[in-house]
Amino acid sequence: MASAEARPVLELSGIGKEFGAIRALHDVDMHVLPGEVVGLMGDNGAGKSTLVKIIAGNFRPSHGEIRFAGSAVHFNRPIDARAVGIEVVYQDLALADNLTAAANVFLGRELKRKFGPLALLDHKAMAARALELFGELRSETRPDDLVKQMSGGQRQAVAIARTRLSNARLVMMDEPTAAISVRQVEQVLGLIHRLKEQGVAVMLISHRMPDVFAVCDRVIVMRRGEKRADKPIHETSPEEVTALITGAKEAA
Amino acid sequence: MAMPMESPISFTNIGKIRWWQRGIFASQTGYVLLALAVLLVIMHFASPYFFTEGNMQNVAKNFSFIAIATLGVTFVIITGGIDLSVGSMMCFSAMITSMVMTELSTPGGLGASLFVHMAADGKTVLANVPGLILLVSILAGLGVALIGGLVNGFCIAVLGLSPFVTTLGMLSIVRGLGYVVSNGRGSFPGGPDADYFYALTSGDVLGVPAPFIYLVILALAMAVVLHHSAFGRHVFALGGNEKAAELTGIPVVRVKIEVYVICALAAGLQGIIISGWLGSAPANMATSYELNVIAAAVIGGANLAGGIGGPLGAIVGCVLLEVIRNGLVLAQVSSYWQQTLVGVIIILAVLVDRIRSRMI
Numbered sequence: 001m002a003s004a005e006a007r008p009v010l011e012l013s014g015i016g017k018e019f020g021a022i023r024a025l026h027d028v029d030m031h032v033l034p035g036e037v038v039g040l041m042g043d044n045g046a047g048k049s050t051l052v053k054i055i056a057g058n059f060r061p062s063h064g065e066i067r068f069a070g071s072a073v074h075f076n077r078p079i080d081a082r083a084v085g086i087e088v089v090y091q092d093l094a095l096a097d098n099l100t101a102a103a104n105v106f107l108g109r110e111l112k113r114k115f116g117p118l119a120l121l122d123h124k125a126m127a128a129r130a131l132e133l134f135g136e137l138r139s140e141t142r143p144d145d146l147v148k149q150m151s152g153g154q155r156q157a158v159a160i161a162r163t164r165l166s167n168a169r170l171v172m173m174d175e176p177t178a179a180i181s182v183r184q185v186e187q188v189l190g191l192i193h194r195l196k197e198q199g200v201a202v203m204l205i206s207h208r209m210p211d212v213f214a215v216c217d218r219v220i221v222m223r224r225g226e227k228r229a230d231k232p233i234h235e236t237s238p239e240e241v242t243a244l245i246t247g248a249k250e251a252a
Numbered sequence: 253m254a255m256p257m258e259s260p261i262s263f264t265n266i267g268k269i270r271w272w273q274r275g276i277f278a279s280q281t282g283y284v285l286l287a288l289a290v291l292l293v294i295m296h297f298a299s300p301y302f303f304t305e306g307n308m309q310n311v312a313k314n315f316s317f318i319a320i321a322t323l324g325v326t327f328v329i330i331t332g333g334i335d336l337s338v339g340s341m342m343c344f345s346a347m348i349t350s351m352v353m354t355e356l357s358t359p360g361g362l363g364a365s366l367f368v369h370m371a372a373d374g375k376t377v378l379a380n381v382p383g384l385i386l387l388v389s390i391l392a393g394l395g396v397a398l399i400g401g402l403v404n405g406f407c408i409a410v411l412g413l414s415p416f417v418t419t420l421g422m423l424s425i426v427r428g429l430g431y432v433v434s435n436g437r438g439s440f441p442g443g444p445d446a447d448y449f450y451a452l453t454s455g456d457v458l459g460v461p462a463p464f465i466y467l468v469i470l471a472l473a474m475a476v477v478l479h480h481s482a483f484g485r486h487v488f489a490l491g492g493n494e495k496a497a498e499l500t501g502i503p504v505v506r507v508k509i510e511v512y513v514i515c516a517l518a519a520g521l522q523g524i525i526i527s528g529w530l531g532s533a534p535a536n537m538a539t540s541y542e543l544n545v546i547a548a549a550v551i552g553g554a555n556l557a558g559g560i561g562g563p564l565g566a567i568v569g570c571v572l573l574e575v576i577r578n579g580l581v582l583a584q585v586s587s588y589w590q591q592t593l594v595g596v597i598i599i600l601a602v603l604v605d606r607i608r609s610r611m612i
Contacts, residue, residue, distance in 0.1 A: 079501050094499040096492030098559035099485070107489055108500035110482045120480040162500075 009034050009069055009169050009201045010055065010086075016063035017050055024050040025225045028064070032170060037192060037202045039212035039233070042222035043245050048205050051222070052172055055203075056088045057081035069169065087163035091174040093155055095147050101154075102130035102143035105161045133161040136198075137191050153184030160191050171195055172203040177211050189215050209238045221245055221252075228252070280553035280605040281565035288572050295575065299582040307578070309461060313454075315567075315574035316463035317526055318541065322548045322566040323467075323474050324518025327511045329549055330478075331490040332558025333408065333415035335515045337422035339541035341397050342523030344430045346533035349393030349524050350441040351433065356385045357443020368444065379444040386445040386452075390524060397520025398513060400426055405509030423542065431535050438534035441527065453528020463525050470518075471563040478562060487511060491558030547594060548573055551601045572597070 008031035017025040025047045032038050042048045053059045055066065057075030066073050068084050075081045078088070095104050106126045112119040130143040139157035141150070147158060156176055163171045173192070177185045185208075192215045195202050206212050212219060213233060221229040221244040229236070229244050229252040236252070243249035295302040321338050328335045355361045357368055357377060367385050371378050379385055400422060407418040441449050455462050478484035486507045489497045498504050527533040552569030554561030576597070577590050 078499065082501070088499075090499060092495075094493070094496035096489040096496050096559070098492035099488055103485060103489075107485070107496070108502045110485060112482065119482070120476070121482065121485065123480075 007034075007070060008032060008067075011067040012055075012064065013067070014064035015051070015054060015061045015066070017054060017059060018062045023225055025054070025061075028222075028227050030220055030227060030230060032201045032203060034169065034201050035196055035199045036218065037196055037204060037216045039216035039219040040203055040205045040222065041207075041209075041212060041219060041241060041245060045224075046222040046245070047225040048222050049174075050225075052088070052174060052203070052205060055081070055170075056086060056172060082166065082168075085167065085169040087166065087168035087171050089156075089159045089163060089171065089173040089176060091176075091178065093159040095155060095158060097148035098146065100144050100146055101134075101141055101150070101158045101161075102127045104147055104158050105130045105133065105143075105165065107162070109165060129165075130161060133164050136164065137161060137194050139187065139191070151184060152180035153187040156180070156184070156188045157191060160195070164195075168200060170201045170203065172205065174205045175207065176204070177206060177208055185211065209241065212241075213238060223247055279560075279565075280601060281562065281568060282553075283604065284551060284553060284565070284572060284601055285568050288568060288575065291572070291575055291579070295579050295582070298579070301582055302579070305459070307582075309456070309459065311571075311574055311578050312464045313461040313529075314578070315570040316461060316467045317522070317529070318544050318548060318573075319467050319567050319570040320463070320470060320525070321519045321522040321541070321545045322552075322570050323470055323563055324515035324522075325542075325545050326549050326552075326554050326561045326563065326566045327474075327487060328415070328515045329491075329546075329554040329556060330487050330558060330561040331508060331511050332494065333508070333511065334419060334546070334556065335404065335512060335519075336416065336419040336542050336546075337400065337404065337426055338515065338519040338522075338545050339538045339543075340423045340426035340430065341400055341516050341519040342526060342538040342541060343533065343535070344400070344426045344523070345393040345397045345520030346523035346527035346537060347393075347430050347434055347439050347535070348396045349389045350439040350527060350533045352392040353385055353389035353445060353449065354439065354442040356388065357445065377444055383445060383448055385443060386448050389445075393524050394517055394520050397516040397523075401513035401516025402509065404516065405512035408512065409505040409508035427539075434533075434535050436535050438532055438537070440532045450528055450531070453525045463529075466521075466525070467567070471567055474563040483507065483510070488559060491555075491560070544573065544594075547598050551598055553601075553605075 010032040012028055012030050015025055015028040016023070028051060040048050040051070050059065054061050057078045057080050060074070060076070068086070073084055096107065099107070103126070111122040111125045113122040127143040134141040134143070134157060137157050137160060139154060141154045141157050147155060150158070160171070176188050180188065189211060192202055192204065204212060204216060216233050218230065218232050219236060219241060220227060221241060223245065228250065231252060240249065240252060244252060301307055321342065325335050325338055356364050358364055359368060359370055359377060366380070368377050368379055370376070404419055404422055407413045408415050452462060457465060478487065486497065486502045489502060490504060490507055494504065523538060526538065530537070548569035549561065549566050550556060550569070551572055552565030552567070554565055573594060576593055580587060580590055580593070
């Protein structure tokens, strides 16, 4: 593991993005190591979402290069990013309420069994694998329950379990703790620890300072489309990060 | 990357959903089925004729005449769409089928020399290969339905038009085309294969009406597709959360086009069957049937907001409508009451579902 950890799983160099006359991102350099939890912070309009969307393959960068696990990558669609091992947990979780937890975990990647010329869904295998994933995430979630009957924490677990199907190497989580209860926040932070334990790199996009300081190894602060700070969490403080976000302090 | 689990998950504070709170028991389809059972019992006591073999055959035949199209429109409704063009599509498919059949069976007609020849007496027309004309003409009828479905799907999935407006336009386009090709007169199945046609559409096997047999086969196929294939899962996902479906890599455009094609084909097949029973395909055939079809789907539990529905519900809805119609006739109530009652039932079914989902 030690040799692998030395090499970043994701490296961005000189990433810039313009939408017409609007410069959303300018010359962003950053890297994420395997098993590292990086907090990405910034005010609305700071460029966090644009950055995430570039890494996830929703947009192409206007400038700069993305390297994933050492080699340069170009994503045209989100599926391309997923193919190399980048998974995103969207803010609204992208779950279909009318389907079961297992069905959501396997949505778009269903397991099938051949019956002659027909490929039918393998419900048993999907439920078993989903239960296994929920177990890894220590979430009390039944694979056969409908998502609409679930709590916010369970829904998070379903969305995160989805990223575990493909052995993702980088999971980006967009505001995973924004709309859930205190107990459920604990669960989600626990889920992030589980991912870290398994050597997965996590990028946590969040407004909630306590959550970032609870789980992250490093924090990156964006302001007006530029990276203003990139510090190990123990070398900074919530006060300093707040100052960087608001612009009271220019850079650190 | 699967790690050995330290301990199996314990469900300390998450109760198991009870059997009566899940699946069919918790669905609108479930209690509409119950209501139907109650209605059947009432009908049995209200009229001695209701449970006679003849009447049962009649009921089975009549609801089969809209149920196949209801299966098709249920696919569309599950994705959160709507198809208003089913009635017109029934008529147009039936019309094309009988026109092609007549044309191919008329010596001197377009392409007829390939299919028929004159008998020695100079009057009787004989088929070169029995059944071939029937096959070609049914394929032609389904072919125009396929094109209609593709156009619907293309406008909705690729161009992003609203399903309601697109299919409302298609309702008018297809009905208009029906009047154009037949000059407003409609058409009649004819030629040496017409007997096969009537046998396949309005005949019966051991007392079971043929349309009912097709319905059962198609409904079973639909159940398998919806619940045991990736396509079916994607249909439900599309109705549940279209954005999620897109983000998880489901080919949303393709699935949407496919459901509108399935719906149009089901309507086309339904129209062809109805024309066999009528003995003709008049230009005003199946006018406003789209409303009956959608009403049956909704009564059976398909949710117009998307994400919920199935073949059992579609059939239960059709049966309920037909039993009520049949019951009013047997009870010698004016048949004009039927429409009013159907409307009341639509609202009641949706209302009961609303109350139930608030209670849980």
